[in-house]
Amino acid sequence: MSPERADTQSAGLIRPALVRAGDIPATPTPPLNSPLMPFPATRMRRLRRTETLRGLVRETNLGPEHLIQPLFVVAGEGVREEVESMPGIERFSISELVAEATEIAAVGVKAVLLFGIPAEKDESGTGAYDDEGVVQMAVHALKEAHPDLTVITDVCLCEYTSHGHCGFVRDGEVDNDITVELLAKTAISHAEAGADAVAPSDMMDGRIGTIRHQLDEEGHPNTPIVAYSAKYASAFYGPFRDAAESTPEFGDRRGYQMDPANAAEAVREAQLDLEEGADMLMVKPATPYLDVVRRVKAETEAPVAAYHVSGEYSMLKAAAANGWIDEPAAVRETLTSIRRAGADAIVTYYAKEAAGWLR
Ligand code: PBG
Numbered sequence: 001m002s003p004e005r006a007d008t009q010s011a012g013l014i015r016p017a018l019v020r021a022g023d024i025p026a027t028p029t030p031p032l033n034s035p036l037m038p039f040p041a042t043r044m045r046r047l048r049r050t051e052t053l054r055g056l057v058r059e060t061n062l063g064p065e066h067l068i069q070p071l072f073v074v075a076g077e078g079v080r081e082e083v084e085s086m087p088g089i090e091r092f093s094i095s096e097l098v099a100e101a102t103e104i105a106a107v108g109v110k111a112v113l114l115f116g117i118p119a120e121k122d123e124s125g126t127g128a129y130d131d132e133g134v135v136q137m138a139v140h141a142l143k144e145a146h147p148d149l150t151v152i153t154d155v156c157l158c159e160y161t162s163h164g165h166c167g168f169v170r171d172g173e174v175d176n177d178i179t180v181e182l183l184a185k186t187a188i189s190h191a192e193a194g195a196d197a198v199a200p201s202d203m204m205d206g207r208i209g210t211i212r213h214q215l216d217e218e219g220h221p222n223t224p225i226v227a228y229s230a231k232y233a234s235a236f237y238g239p240f241r242d243a244a245e246s247t248p249e250f251g252d253r254r255g256y257q258m259d260p261a262n263a264a265e266a267v268r269e270a271q272l273d274l275e276e277g278a279d280m281l282m283v284k285p286a287t288p289y290l291d292v293v294r295r296v297k298a299e300t301e302a303p304v305a306a307y308h309v310s311g312e313y314s315m316l317k318a319a320a321a322n323g324w325i326d327e328p329a330a331v332r333e334t335l336t337s338i339r340r341a342g343a344d345a346i347v348t349y350y351a352k353e354a355a356g357w358l359r
Pocket of ligand 1: 154156158236237238240308311
């Protein structure tokens with residue numbers, strides 16, 4: 001074997017000249033008198049030959065610093081309960097939550113999004129704005145143990161209402177303006193507990209402006225608002241509702257969450273939230289709405305997060321459990337697609353696990 005041949009083989013390359021079979025030309029030439037063609041001068045494969053070359057021209061990066069881990073906190077002591085429809089995801093009582101946060105921080109994830117499941121629910125969701133509520137106590141504990149971990153809190157009533165709707169129900173409908181007042185109370189109690197940012201996920205009109213105004217009045221002008229601006233009425237929230245026990249008792253959420261058929265409306269929602277003082281916008285779910293992530297990013301140029309929701313997580317977990325997909329590769333590809341669409345940050349139940357794979 002000639003030295004030249006050994007070299008090309010060890011680099012994993014196949015030289016056309018060496019594999020030429022019979023009289024098949026190695027370099028196709030355009031037929032005489034044909035218009036000028038970019039090929040063979042242009043060969044896109046040249047920069048795909050090695051991992052180093054691919055790395056030099058990679059357009060999208062993905063690291064643990066882009067990921068936000070959602071966490072469920074429950075009342076009680078010593079509780080760790082697996083969510084059946086979300087393999088690998090547990091609901092923690094406060095001290096277990098703090099231990100979990102240690103593991104999350106250790107793999108390089110710098111932010112968590114906190115959801116509370118109170119011991120008791122009622123008509124007006126009072127647990128949401130109780131200064132000693134489950135989220136408020138968890139924020140205190142997390143910030144004390146991990147001052148560097150960014151703690152974002154979900155601001156919504158659905159985990160706290162006995163009927164499971166995201167707001168106060170009057171005459172069989174979620175009343176927008178009463179709900180907004182309760183949400184603002186909730187956001188303030190989270191900020192007082194030490195939350196680094198609040199994330200309203202209710203889809204009421206005008207809530208960003210009211211929350212911003214009241215946070216400022218109450219001495220929290222530096223607490224950012226991550227607005228779930230384009231939150232769709234999605235079938236992919238099913239597993240989350242098991243985890244949060246927040247399935248609506250009657251009706252559904254289509255009277256306040258967005259119609260999956262709309263995208264221009266998402267841009268309007270985003271623009272309104274920015275005008276009302278949102279610091280970051282969120283699109284949710286993520287993968288079925290990558291076009292919306294792209295449009296919201298392009299048309300607002302504001303920081304955008306995308307929420308890779310429970311159903312998106314559980315589908316990957318189920319396929320992986322059956323051996324149908326290569327889980328780390330499929331998860332990396334999924335999260336990369338969300339970043340490529342334009343998301344700055346990704347909320348994903350895979351944050352801790354994927355951060356381990358990304359290192
Ligand atoms: C509402 C809320 C929901 C999710 C996040 N915040 C559920 C809903 O609207 O029913 C869903 C998240 C997920 O599916 O992962 N507070």
